[in-house]
Amino acid sequence: MSNKIxxxxxxxxxxxxxxTMIHxxxxxxxxxxxxxxxPILANSEMLDRELERLKASGCGGIVEVxxxxxxxxxxxxxxISLKHHxxxxxxxxxxxxKYYPSEVFEKSEDEIVELFVSEITDGVGNSDIRAGIISEIGSSLHEMTKTEEKVFRAACRAQIKTGAPLSTHCEMGTMGSAQLKIFKELGADLSKISIGHQDLxxxxxxxxxxxNSGVYIxxxxxxxxxxxxEEERLSDLLYLLDKGYVKQLMLSCDITKKSYLKVNGGFGYEYLFTHFIPVLKEKGTSQEEITTMMVDNPRRFLSF
Structure with missing residues (x-):
């Protein structure tokens, strides 16, 4: 059976x-x-205008975490997907x-595994709409709480069961190594793991x-x-490209507020396409490298 997203x-x-915007x-x-x-984003006329702009700027896929x-x-x-193609x-x-619903504290690790697997294989809630990624599985600033560790273990086990991609949240870029340690211990497919917010x-x-472990960041x-x-973010990305890690890097903006939307005077989803990528090119990044990060890597990571 061929891989699908x-x-x-x-x-x-x-x-x-x-x-594809990966996060x-x-x-x-x-x-x-x-x-x-x-921090409320909804299916609305305002969002429609924002997404029309994003699509016009070159976006061809969104991973909604x-x-x-x-x-x-x-x-x-x-x-939204049908409306904007x-x-x-x-x-x-x-x-x-901090954001967990109370059920997370009550559920066992096994029950959480079951929930994640069923949303990938059967559908979310009473819908036939299935999740295509286990995300954004998060750890707190400079620590992973006991309950977060339970969720990480469950996510990892669900990844192994389904083969689905898994991406994480690192609060302000911290705790990526601790996350990796769990993935390694439990034997997750590291080629299907992506560690988030590393630009911070x-x-x-x-x-x-x-x-070097084989995960994406x-x-x-x-x-x-x-x-x-931005200069620091660019400098780190160019360093990693220079080191030859292009096949493990993916990009996004992580829009979480109405005030971030371009139509409301913010930088907008499109910033990646209209500003950041052009600056990368000015600094010597090739179109081939851009395509690897924006198209090839997401396709490979997301398919299972």
Whole structure:
């Protein structure tokens, strides 16, 4: 059986994905934790305008990593995918402890494995829409809590059972090595693991430690220049490209707020295409390297 990428509209062949944003949120609600309504993204006219701009800038695929407790709505994602003719991969998973619904503390590791597997193989909730990635599985800032470790172990076991890709959240770029340790211990397929938010890390030794294990890493908060100056993010990415790691790097913006949208005066999803990639090229990155990071790597990572 040939490899397929599982999307909200069904299984697609990898060739049906163009330049892909590997870590995004399109429908999201974090207002219950953040106590304001900026981190609410919904299927709306405003989002339609934003996504039209994104599509016009060259995007040909979105990996939507919103999961339980983050306001995931797979039916809205399917509507959006059909409306804009953009393939969208939905996620199963739990985020970081601060955002966990109470069930996470009550469920056993085995029950969490069962949930993740069933959302990939059968469908999310009472829908026939299946998750195509286990994500964004998160650890907290400079620590992985006991319950987060339980979720990581469950995610890892679900990855082994299904063969599905798995991507993570590293709070401010921290704890990637601790995540990798669990994946190695449990025998996950490291070619199907991607460690997130590494552009916020800045530790080149750790980058190489992660990459040498065979996992992907994501530079996926592009445009969030208050978190880390763009020059530093670019410098690290160019360093890794120079070292020959192009086949393990993937890019995204991780939009989580209305104020980030271009139509609201923010940098927007399109920033990756209209600003960051052109700057990479100015600094000597070839079109071939861009295509590897934006097209080939996501296709290979996402298919199972």
């Amino acid at each position: 599982r999307t909200v509209t069904g299984d697609l062949t990898p060739k049906q994905f163009g330049e 995004e949120h399109v429908v999201l609600d974090l207002s219950h934790i953040r106590q304001d309504d900026d 919103t999961n339980h407790g983050m306001g995931r709505d797979v039916k809205s994602l399917r509507d 953009i393939p969208i991969v939905a996620a199963t998973g739990y985020y970081i402890e 890390n800045g530790n080149r030794e750790e980058y190489e430690h992660l990459l 994501q530079f996926d908060t592009i445009g969030k220049n208050t978190y880390r100056p």
